[in-house]
Amino acid sequence: MDYKITPRAEDYSRWYNDVIMAAQLADYAPVKGCMVIRPNGFALWENMQRALDDMFKATGHQNAYFPLLIPESFLKKEAEHVEGFAPECAMVTHGGGKKLEEPLVIRPTSETIIWSMYKNWIMSYRDLPLLINQWCNVIRWEMRTRLFLRTTEFLWQEGHTAHATAEEAEAEARRMLGVYTTFAEDWMAMPVIAGVKTEKEKFAGAVRTYTIEAMMQDKRALQAGTSHNLGQNFARAFDVTFLDDKGTRDFVWATSWGVSTRLIGALIMTHSDDRGFVLPPKLAPTQVVIVPIYRKEAERTAVLKAAARLRVELKERLRVHLDDRDQYTPGYKFHDWEQKGVPLRLELGPRDLQNEQVVLVRRDTGAKQTAPQAGLADACAALLDDIQQALYDRALTLRRENSFTVSSYDELKARIDEPGGFFWAYWNGATEDEVRLQEETKATIRCLPFEADESPLKDSLEGTCLLTGAPTSQRVVIAKGY
RNA sequence: CGGGGCGUAGCGCAGCCUGGUAAGCGCGCCUGCUUCGGGAGCAGGAGGUCGGUGGUUCAAAUCCACUCGCCCCGACCA
Structure with missing residues (x-):
């Protein structure tokens, strides 16, 4: 079809939409915030699914399917979790022509219904680890939506694992973030920075959230995948305990991790140009x-x-x-x-x-x-x-050329809009400092990166906090995000 | 929810201010012929209760009221 694509330099948002329309990846659906994934887009998603699914299987996970509808009371069992998700939940209040006794939530994520089942399936350490993944759709009532990046309904994969020890759960969360990193870099040709989210940015109900962050062509950061160490939070909420080999009862340790059709948005904004979509060969439905x-x-x-x-x-x-x-x-x-x-x-x-x-x-x-x-x-x-290699190299070059070190808050404020990019800094601030940073700069702490290889800070191990001035060895990457 | 914009053919738009042979243009679509190494040309053709409801009027796409929907920019998020 004949379709005019707005140049990136003229209007980045319109360019993004035009690329999707021209490539026939998706279309707007009759319901606000929802989209139709067209055959071209779905073929790409299927290739992504296949590559990821093979990696999940190779790391010992099995697929299963849990229901779309979750009793409202389940969501409420984990305090942080309900607080985080309640505002964006869609509810089913009627069925069979009658008002339901208890409203049903359309899953925004499946921790609660899955752990309600794990309670029955896990008795002893012999049942652990339990490594389950599901491919499904979820609904989150977002205020502002964008094709692939943030839609009311989206497709994703959510892994939910149960372990006997804190160390195992931690290792699992890190291992799956590694799988995502490999997928992003080797399959999508999209370099990512792996790290830990701050307290403020972590998943509702998690002990710790890991993330991979990618730089888009407009130099904004996009969270491309997350992995959570859930500690014993959900085990406590759903009373999931096990007996270890010494006969001691303890709550089970958990993780969850997911990537979504948002990755298609990431792919578009990483490689495409003013002539349209650019696919990495390994994921291209037609090579x-x-x-x-x-x-x-x-x-x-x-x-x-x-x-x-x-x-x-x-x-x-x-x-x-x-x-x-x-x-x-x-x-x-x-x-x-x-x-x-x-x-x-x-x-x-x-x-x-x-x-x-x-x-x-x-x-x-x-x-x-x-x-x-x-x-x-x-x-x-x-x-x-x-x-495939050239796409990766080009994306990495873009990130390198737009990554900077800042040593003072004023310097960050002066440069966050222009030229923009990823800003590496030392940080020892509290959540209220982070809130202030976000309000004043519209940027966020994307993560505390594991590796300093890409960092302009790689040769120094310690500095002073951007906001408090206190000496610290904690590094962060700050950027405007999607 | 606050601010801005828009609903007229599948898509993109003009017409509206100044009511009346204006239902019009481009792209796309269909038919035929000629074409084909970077978005082909010509000829013919199909396609619209002008978002909806109500009102003003002899007469409404055009004026008024209400209403529905969508897009963009800000507060939340994968």
Whole structure:
């Protein structure tokens, strides 16, 4: 379809929406804040799911499914949890033409209903660890919504694990954050900063929340995944205890972790350009699109025959599509597939048949090259690997070029809007200082990063707190976020 | 919830102030012919109770009242 994309520099929000519409990833639904994920978007989500699910299985998790509807009283059992989620819960008050005795909450997250079941399933240390994941939809009544980034209903995955010791739960939370980091960097080609959320930013009901934070092209931070050490909070709320091998009874230790369709938004804002969507090859539903070029009927027959042969050959190893639509010109198809983000375009015309070659055009750089038809699958695979790496490198460069050290609060305030970016600083403040920071700068502490590799602070181990001036070794990354 | 904007063909819009042969444009869609290495050209064609309700009037897309919905910017969040 013909669709004009607003340039990023002109209006970043409109650009984001235009990319989604042009690539036909999603569309607005009749209900406010809800979206339809269209086949192009869903195929991408399926690829993300597959990669993540394989990693979950490889780390010993099993999938299950818990109900959409949760008794309201369950939410209320964990004090912080209910306080955090109550404002954004949708409720079912009627069913079967009658008012329900107890309203049912449409899950905003499933900790409560899952732990109500774990109570029955966990008796002894022999039942632990319990490692369960579910793929589902959730609803959170958001005030302001944006396609993929924040919608009333979204798709996600939520892992819920139970452990015998605090150490095991902690290790699990960290391990799954590692899985998310690997997925973000190796599959999405999106570099992330892994770290701990502050007390203020942590999940309602958690002891500690871990996060991966990515820099979008407008230099804002996006939380791309979270993992929580829930301690014994939910075990206490739902009275889930077990006997250890010495016959001692204790509450079970828990974690939960999730990523959502928000990752699609992250992908868009990490790699796409003014011509439209850009997909990393490893997640692209179509990795190579073949565009045949011909004039006369005889050419058409010969080119399509050769194109079909190449398609079969490439199909062995790659996800390939032959665009043999007769009613569109090659130029139209070039634009069409560029908007849709297909990493590699393969052009095949009469000239190429004569020379037994093809023309390959990469989506990320637009670079055009010819390649012999012999050994084409190898050449395409190599090029796709190269694109995957180039996307990562480019995103990492953007982050590096827009990461700064600040040593005073005034300096932060002077630079947070312009030039903007990630600001590394020492921090020892309390929650009220964090609130003040947020109110005065509109930025937030994204996390306390684990690693200092990327940090301009990497060579120093101690400094003074940005707000209080007290000596501290605690580092934070501050940025405006989504 | 506060501030701003908008509802007219599938999409993007003009028309409204100054009521009356203005239901109009571009893109898309359909048919045919010519085209096809960066969004093809020409010709013909289909498609709209002007968001809804009520009012003013001889006459309403146009004026008035009410109402519904959506988008954008701020307070919450994956």
